[in-house]
Amino acid sequence: MATAPVIRLGAAVSAAVAVPAVALGAAVKGWPGAYAALLGIGVVVAFFSISKIAVGFVGRRAPHLLLPAALGTYLVKIALLGVLLVSLSGVEAIHLLTLAWTVFAGVFGWIGAEMWVATHTRVPFFDPAAFASRHPAPADPGASARGAAGPGAGR
Template structure:
């Protein structure tokens, strides 16, 4: 994994974990121990899925930009399908609160995406060195 990719994953995983801790506390307050367990499981699922996706895209970037795009789209599809299967199969489970699980997955996925976007914007700020003898051609 490239250092810049590791920085993006770290920059997205840490805020997501922090929001996950908050989600566990909210789950505990709203649905008791079952809510806290659901939020904790959702945090683990989101962080694991998005980290694996970032690793796959980072690996594919070494091959080619077309492979990177294919890996990004494939990992997105796999994440969506895996979460859908997980939520569907766990619908009748009484060990945790499935509503808290679902909302926590959505909230943490949005947190990850926003944090990743923020880190990527900070990383890629282009700059231009203009020579001092360039004529001003403004109207």
């Protein structure tokens, strides 16, 4: 899947999610709610963008390492999220429940953007060169019916 369209659309959807999230966070919990919503959207954009860029980089240079790259970025993201949440525990300036709900909404928005890009771009989900080398082009189906003499034989 193309990296740039996913990041652009994901960022746009995240901005669309951020506007009501920040407004709602500010209305319900004041500045801690607004800060939490901004941080939540920032986490979503950073985490999805970094993993897309990293996996795309590996995919272009060493496609056989895509699975380790994807799992490695996932492991790093989860560890960083855990560190972030532990470090924010007890911080009065960030409302953690607002942060959690904003991340939740942002993740679903970003996944929706990825699905839209995947279904609206013409990018093969297989390696055409590898497929062609394993499966030669089918023979002309009419060649066996015409026989060795060719199309004008038998007249």
